Amino acid sequence: MGNGAQAVGNVCMWAAVLLRLPHILESRRQRELWLAGFAAAAATTLDLDGVRDVVDRTFGGLHSVDLVRNVCGLVSSFALLEVVHSLTADARRRARLRWLRGTACCVVAGVVVLDMMHRPHGGQLILEDSSPTPSTAYWLLIIATHMTANVLCVMVCLSRGRQCTNGFLKTALFLLGSGAAMAGLYWLGALSQLLGHAWSVPVQPFALALHGLLVAAALSVPSIHTARRALTDLRDWWLIWPLWRDLVEVCPQVLLSPRRSRLQEILCPQGPGRLLLYRKLMEIRDAILLLDKYVTPELHASAQAFADRSGRRTRGSAAVSSSAKDHSAAVLAVVLKGARAACLAAACPRRSTIPIARIGADTLPDETAFLVEVSRIYRTAPTPVHPHTPVTEETAQ
Known part of the structure; x- marks a missing residue:
């Protein structure tokens, strides 16, 4: 059930990402949110058991798949941090943005280096009865990055959502913050596994499924708003047509x-x-x-x-x-x-x-x-x- 729910959430996220693709040039915030959703969709796709099995049978490279999955997850986290950064108002925004992007490059490079320093291995896993693969430092760096991004996203979305008067923007912020909270729950479970506790194993797929559904909903809010406005315009156009017809006749x-x-x-x-x-x-x-x-x-x-x-x-x-x-x-x-x-x-x-x-x-x-x-x-x-x-x-x- 967990794998099925995760697959449903992943499909919804891809649908939302493709739906917003024609509109990503409208604003920088839209591009950052779209990149976060795209990278998250790619990471969760590579986390599906069926996808991993197909790739293993076809190419025999689970190690590369897992590394790409984790790098995509980190890209998603830093794109989410840029969204959070764009929601804040500060005179030092440009300096912090350069620092953030520099940190992103360093973290991604550090993850790749930590993976290469480990002895040859297959899939990258956190196992309950043995040491994690490739290393504890590798997983701590990934978990810390994700937890930081998700906690900040939840805090900023809740803060800005309470101040926002636009109903659609408030809904989008609430959905994005809820999706970040579900992702945070997933990585909290990964941290507990790293510490030797297995309570989160059955919960993590459902957390990823909810994360996918909520992020997809957040990405779809502008499209829903546009569709609603178009239907309202069509309804009003239809209702005034009889009056218009009689007036232009004379x-x-x-x-x-x-x-x-x-x-x-x-x-x-x-x-x-x-x-x-x-x-x-x-x-x-x-x-x-x-x-x-x-x-x-x-x-x-x-x-x-x-x-x-x-x-x-x-x-x-x-x-x-x-x-x-x-x-x-x-x-x-x-x-x-x-x-x-x-x-x-x-x-x-x-x-x-x-x-x-x-x-x-x-x-x-x-x-x-x-x-x-x-x-x-x-x-x-x-x-x-x-x-x-x-x-x-x-x-x-």
Whole structure:
């Protein structure tokens, strides 16, 4: 079970590493975290019994595999230390970074030298009933490096996580710190084995499995955030489409690109989702400005009355008071419906009219939410009789 759990954690870590590969050039911190995850994934892969058996049967070099595994583990630890270093604010950061990288080179070189100084041997193991291979100093250097990196990572992640206000960053720090704690538990078990205690042998594979899962989750947080934002943009784009369609039908001059069907936009988008949504918002705003000349005091009064009635119904049925933005959204929905009807009926626009209902937002996310609410009300709101519409004899009767 331990080997199976370790394999699952390893697969998840590789998936997260490959998922973040296209984004590692965005920032130095992203590159350092990705390198830590990549090196850790390589080290845990070479620690799997199945991989070791295949390499032994194919190449017959368990000694080289184990040395590469431990070097990859050290690279992962020092990359993690660089991540921890980048999370701290200090005037001496550059000097400490040079010292850290110099120490990393010395430790890796020291591990290789200690391995070469030992008599010829096969796999590198900490055995319960005999001395470790290659030497106790070799394993102490590796364990001390890993324990130092993991303890510092846990401390900094907890400290920065408590101060962070960004939910996704706080989650990533918590996951990274938890993964470092699991790796620390693994190396604590290795230290106990080195001291002659075997309590950690059944625990270590599960610690590595949890380490892989948590580090994979930490690496995936930016991708999850991006996917969530893309789905939110797609949902908002879908919800405002009916309002956009009706407005550009009477104001085609606001279109920034040729009009396409909803299915064409989804199957063959002409740009990222956020850009498509922003374009729809701009075209709706431009259409609102063009329809402003069809707004009359009577139409505005009718929209106000509808918004007041809707607010009273909401309070009575759901015991929820209608906010000012909900009221503004209801007014704007009815005003747009009446102005559009007047435009379609070829009514004479008024040059001197009251301003159309204001957009109830100051930021792009708030404006998007506001227009989504306008679109929802627009679909079911009644079409008021516009005073500009010519009155025929049938209408008068």
